[in-house]
Amino acid sequence: MNEAWSFSNLILISTFTCLLFWYRNRGWKRTLPLPPGPKKLPLLGNSLVHAILLSINELFSPFAFRTCHRPFNGLLSLDGQSNTAYAFPIDSDILHLRVAGGDYIILNSYEVITDLLDKRSGIYSSRPHVTMLQDLALTSSNSIGWNRDLLLLPYGEDLKAHRKLFQQEFHPNDAVLHRPHEKRALVVFLNNLIETPDEWLAHIKHMTGTIILAVAYGIHAQPKDDPNLAAAEKMIAVLNTAGIPGAFLVDVFPILKYVPYWFPGASFKRKAREWNGILSATITPPFMNVKQAMANGTAEDCFSLRCLKNAKNPDPRPDHLSSEEEIIKETVGTMYEGGADTGITALRTFILAMMCFPHVQREAQEELDRVVGRDRLPDYDDLDKDSLPYVCAVVYECLRWQPIVPLAFPHQLDVDDTYKGYHIPKGSTVIPNVWATFHDEKIYGSNLHTFEPKRWLLKTSDAHREGWKINRDMRDPTTIAFGFGRRVCPGKHMGLSSFRINVASLLHSFNITSPLDKLGQPIVPKVEYISGVLNYPAPFQCSIKPRSEAHIALVQQALLISGVEH
Ligand code: HEM
Numbered sequence: 001m002n003e004a005w006s007f008s009n010l011i012l013i014s015t016f017t018c019l020l021f022w023y024r025n026r027g028w029k030r031t032l033p034l035p036p037g038p039k040k041l042p043l044l045g046n047s048l049v050h051a052i053l054l055s056i057n058e059l060f061s062p063f064a065f066r067t068c069h070r071p072f073n074g075l076l077s078l079d080g081q082s083n084t085a086y087a088f089p090i091d092s093d094i095l096h097l098r099v100a101g102g103d104y105i106i107l108n109s110y111e112v113i114t115d116l117l118d119k120r121s122g123i124y125s126s127r128p129h130v131t132m133l134q135d136l137a138l139t140s141s142n143s144i145g146w147n148r149d150l151l152l153l154p155y156g157e158d159l160k161a162h163r164k165l166f167q168q169e170f171h172p173n174d175a176v177l178h179r180p181h182e183k184r185a186l187v188v189f190l191n192n193l194i195e196t197p198d199e200w201l202a203h204i205k206h207m208t209g210t211i212i213l214a215v216a217y218g219i220h221a222q223p224k225d226d227p228n229l230a231a232a233e234k235m236i237a238v239l240n241t242a243g244i245p246g247a248f249l250v251d252v253f254p255i256l257k258y259v260p261y262w263f264p265g266a267s268f269k270r271k272a273r274e275w276n277g278i279l280s281a282t283i284t285p286p287f288m289n290v291k292q293a294m295a296n297g298t299a300e301d302c303f304s305l306r307c308l309k310n311a312k313n314p315d316p317r318p319d320h321l322s323s324e325e326e327i328i329k330e331t332v333g334t335m336y337e338g339g340a341d342t343g344i345t346a347l348r349t350f351i352l353a354m355m356c357f358p359h360v361q362r363e364a365q366e367e368l369d370r371v372v373g374r375d376r377l378p379d380y381d382d383l384d385k386d387s388l389p390y391v392c393a394v395v396y397e398c399l400r401w402q403p404i405v406p407l408a409f410p411h412q413l414d415v416d417d418t419y420k421g422y423h424i425p426k427g428s429t430v431i432p433n434v435w436a437t438f439h440d441e442k443i444y445g446s447n448l449h450t451f452e453p454k455r456w457l458l459k460t461s462d463a464h465r466e467g468w469k470i471n472r473d474m475r476d477p478t479t480i481a482f483g484f485g486r487r488v489c490p491g492k493h494m495g496l497s498s499f500r501i502n503v504a505s506l507l508h509s510f511n512i513t514s515p516l517d518k519l520g521q522p523i524v525p526k527v528e529y530i531s532g533v534l535n536y537p538a539p540f541q542c543s544i545k546p547r548s549e550a551h552i553a554l555v556q557q558a559l560l561i562s563g564v565e566h
Contacts, residue, residue: 033421034096034103034422034424037097038097092108093109093111094107094108095108100253102128102429106431107431107432110440110475110480112419113432113433113437116419116430117485117487118485120417121484121485123415124430124485125414125485125487127155127410128410130242130251132247132248136250136268136273136276137242137279138152138279149333150163150166150330150334150338151334151338163486165328169307175494175497179380179497181211181214182501185210186502187555187562188206188210188223188559189204189206189207190377190505191555191559194546194556205229206221207502208339208343209221209228209229209340212232212339213228213286215335216302216303216304216336217303217332218290218299218300218301218304231282232340234278235278236337238278238279239337240532242272243533249268250268283333284329287328288321291318292318292319294308307328308328338490339494342495343498345535345536346398346404349398349404350506351512351542351544352402352527352542353401354512356525360394360453361512363390364391364507365507365508367391368504368508372388372504374550374554376554377508377554379501380501383500383504389467389468389469390453390457390468393453393468395499395500397451397452400481402527403434407431407432407434410429411430412428413428432483432484434481435535438477438480438481449527454468455474456474478496482495508547509554509555511543512542512544513542514542514543
């Protein structure tokens with residue numbers, strides 16, 4: 001009895017001592033305050049208040065953070081403009097929120113973002129864990145899963161191996177490698193626009209997917225109903241749904257992943273199993289085909305083939321993959337995830353901008369007519385040699401006006417950190433507010449919501465005429481739009497180069513205007529955006545018409561020369 005008493009006392013005393021140490025230690029670390037943020041409720045942090053107003057995934061939409069920038073007058077803005085749902089007056093470049101026990105740090109200025117994500121990239125380059133995707137949808141019990149998605153991998157050796165492959169392929173010097181694929185897909189796109197202009201969005205999707213399939217697997221997409229493109233589109237839809245933080249309760253309460261499939265309310269587990277099938281079916285067969293074709297000596301040059309040829313430890317069996325080859329398969333699979341929707345969104349924003357700001361379109365076309373003329377289509381050289389500064393400024397303004405990835409992708413902090421007198425807890429999800437950075441009045445002036453390429457330009461004049469050049473004193477927008485530090489977009493050079501040539505070619509060959517209503521009056525376009533991970537315009541109609549018969553002839557001639565079936 002006595003012995004039992006002293007034993008339980010010993011346990012109690014040890015537990016108490018441990019708790020005391022833990023608390024003191026925690027208290028010591030926490031002598032510095034957290035960055036400012038909305039008032040937290042005990043235990044629940046900000047989650048309850050916000051959950052009442054908006055669902056958690058809406059909280060993490062860029063609309064929520066749009067008004068975070070100075071003058072700071074509200075965290076949650078329902079329409080992204082004025083209807084502040086939950087206001088608190090804080091003027092800070094760095095904010096802290098606690099949601100369901102997790103720490104979230106929002107970085108609202110370029111200075112703070114680069115101080116942390118670039119200069120301290122050694123500790124700010126992980127990713128928050130998305131249970132629904134990583135533990136359920138991507139994890140497969142068989143060997144054909146996609147267990148390591150580059151975009152979601154935490155910082156470490158696995159990530160380095162994946163990124164190394166990507167960087168080798170998409171190094172700026174190797175951009176030329178992909179240009180023949182891009183050019184072929186582009187002339188098909190231009191021709192499709194001439195034939196069926198109302199299907200412009202489907203044509204954009206087809207072009208973007210075609211380039212990725214060709215670069216990744218050497219596959220030539222069919223002009224219509226290509227099965228690989230259809231599969232990839234399904235995959236992107238899955239990733240977009242499952243990748244939004246808080247979209248599933250299991251992301252907030254990871255313990256739910258252990259609930260059995262048959263359990264009432266466990267539909268998310270059945271959904272994850274179905275999604276696993278979709279994801280594997282998209283990235284595995286085309287890769288295995290390249291491996292088979294390599295063994296037969298019939299493979300086309302592509303990203304997969306180049307990596308497979310360089311593999312140090314390949315599995316000699318054409319229908320099996322070594323762990324090194326698995327990494328290659330997973331890395332190549334990420335191309336669609338990173339490159340498809342971003343490219344499509346960029347072009348949708350460009351088309352909307354041209355419709356809303358017709359004077360910009362006219363000035364760009366004037367430059368193209370002068371530099372490129374009407375006897376040929378624009379080429380990469382025109383852009384690489386800075387011969388089209390106004391067109392280049394249109395591209396920059398698209399990136400700024402409606403950022404494609406307005407909160408980049410969240411990073412995660414690996415260890416406790418301090419910054420500007422604040423404590424930043426280990427494990428925090430760190431969100432760079434790209435939107436706020438691009439809407440900083442101090443840098444871009446007060447007309448932030450106007451699409452104005454001239455903010456990127458300087459006037460020049462030589463003996464003959466006045467012209468423009470890019471103002472190199474302005475911060476290069478591509479250092480913001482493509483993310484930060486060791487997670488910066490590895491497809492940046494390809495993405496940018498592709499976007500520029502598409503913009504130049506569209507402006508050169510077409511007029512983009514508002515469609516007419518029943519009375520023959522132009523419909524006034526609206527700038528309405530839908531935001532999740534990406535920020536894309538709400539569906540809109542537009543009229544895309546060739547500028548002249550001569551422009552049609554140029555496109556048709558280019559198509560003929562390319563030899564592509566269409
Ligand atoms: C206009 C086009 C594009 C934009 C605006 C864009 C933007 C971004 C951004 C903001 C990130 C997150 C960076 C961060 O976490 O700090 C990212 C990551 C990524 N992007 Fe892009 N991207 C584009 C095109 C592409 C293309 C064409 C590819 C593939 C060839 C690609 C592949 C990736 C990959 C694999 C990642 C994940 C990197 C990682 O987690 O380490 N992107 N991109």
